[in-house]
Amino acid sequence: MTNAPLIRLGTRRSPLAMAQAHETRARLCAAHGLDESAVELVPVVAGGDKVQDRPLADVGGKALWTRELDAWLAEGKIDAAVHSLKDVETIRPDFITLAAILPRADRRDVLLGAASIASIPQGARLGTSAPRRASQMKNLRPDIEVVLFRGNVATRMAKLQAGEADVTLLAAAGLERLGEAGVGSVLDVETWLPAPSQGAIGIECRTEDARTRDLLTAIDHPRTRAEVLAERTLLEALGGSCQSPIGLLALADAERIRLNAALFSADGAERVDGAVEVAPGDAGAIAAFAADLLARATPGIAVLFSGAS
Numbered sequence: 606m607t608n609a610p611l612i613r614l615g616t617r618r619s620p621l622a623m624a625q626a627h628e629t630r631a632r633l634c635a636a637h638g639l640d641e642s643a644v645e646l647v648p649v650v651a652g653g654d655k656v657q658d659r660p661l662a663d664v665g666g667k668a669l670w671t672r673e674l675d676a677w678l679a680e681g682k683i684d685a686a687v688h689s690l691k692d693v694e695t696i697r698p699d700f701i702t703l704a705a706i707l708p709r710a711d712r713r714d715v716l717l718g719a720a721s722i723a724s725i726p727q728g729a730r731l732g733t734s735a736p737r738r739a740s741q742m743k744n745l746r747p748d749i750e751v752v753l754f755r756g757n758v759a760t761r762m763a764k765l766q767a768g769e770a771d772v773t774l775l776a777a778a779g780l781e782r783l784g785e786a787g788v789g790s791v792l793d794v795e796t797w798l799p800a801p802s803q804g805a806i807g808i809e810c811r812t813e814d815a816r817t818r819d820l821l822t823a824i825d826h827p828r829t830r831a832e833v834l835a836e837r838t839l840l841e842a843l844g845g846s847c848q849s850p851i852g853l854l855a856l857a858d859a860e861r862i863r864l865n866a867a868l869f870s871a872d873g874a875e876r877v878d879g880a881v882e883v884a885p886g887d888a889g890a891i892a893a894f895a896a897d898l899l900a901r902a903t904p905g906i907a908v909l910f911s912g913a914s
């Protein structure tokens with residue numbers, strides 16, 4: 606007779622999502638002294654995976670990456686769901702709790718196809734579908750043309766190889782998790798801001814499911830949680846989403862969290878920068894920082910950020 610698994614972990618099916626699910630399983634097994642068979646991986650097809658030919662911002666409807674996993678959680682088909690937190694909306698249903706955030710991987714972006722932003726040839730084509738990457742590049746290099754690049758990490762690398770663009774940008778964390786660490790040029794956070802939550806894996810469960818929550822609490826990483834929650838609180842206070850042209854970086858030590866932010870207009874011509882230091886959990890200070898950024902926003906930026914509603 607086989608034993609029922611202790612916990613069923615829902616995940617998307619992409620190679621990156623599966624790698625993140627395997628990392629989660631390994632951490633759960635190590636924390637609780639479990640055999641691999643105690644943690645069952647349950648792959649689910651997410652809505653965003655079905656659309657490959659349009660920018661996600663145009664597909665409409667929110668929760669492109671979370672809807673299916675949320676439904677499976679609600680129906681009890683899985684006990685927990687593993688996500689790239691970068692792709693998860695800041696406002697989540699009450700029945701769901703973000704029970705664990707794993708230690709953050711490299712949060713920086715990697716440039717493929719050129720050694721640095723300065724050395725990209727004049728008028729080159731950047732393949733990306735991320736408004737943050739497109740607008741930040743146009744801000745630094747107005748001569749560069751942006752072409753639509755969708756699909757998973759391997760697809761985008763293949764499109765670059767095939768010459769559909771001259772350069773592309775990918776998350777170092779994703780490349781690392783896929784065994785591709787070392788390709789391209791890592792962009793320093795002083796010159797290039799990553800996305801809110803980039804490099805962080807979050808595991809959600811049903812709020813009422815105390816047993817699963819306890820299992821997950823053991824693999825939570827408090828410093829990553831402090832940084833990621835600060836970034837997500839700021840994103841929410843700005844009325845932004847994972848499709849907003851915003852670069853964000855929180856760095857936490859034991860007492861303080863330093864936040865750097867840059868907001869862009871869609872064409873990259875406008876930019877507002879800000880930095881602040883807050884105490885962990887001080888949502889009021891983050892809201893004040895958001896209000897300051899919005900007060901300084903030029904028209905092309907203001908139109909993209911609605912502020913907290």
Ligand SMILES: NCc1[nH]cc(CCC(=O)O)c1CC(=O)O
Pocket residue numbers: 689690691692758774775776778779802803804805806
């Ligand atoms: N938008 C897709 C996505 N979501 C999370 C990652 C990478 C892993 C991470 O940031 O945690 C990626 C790929 C990329 O942006 O290159």
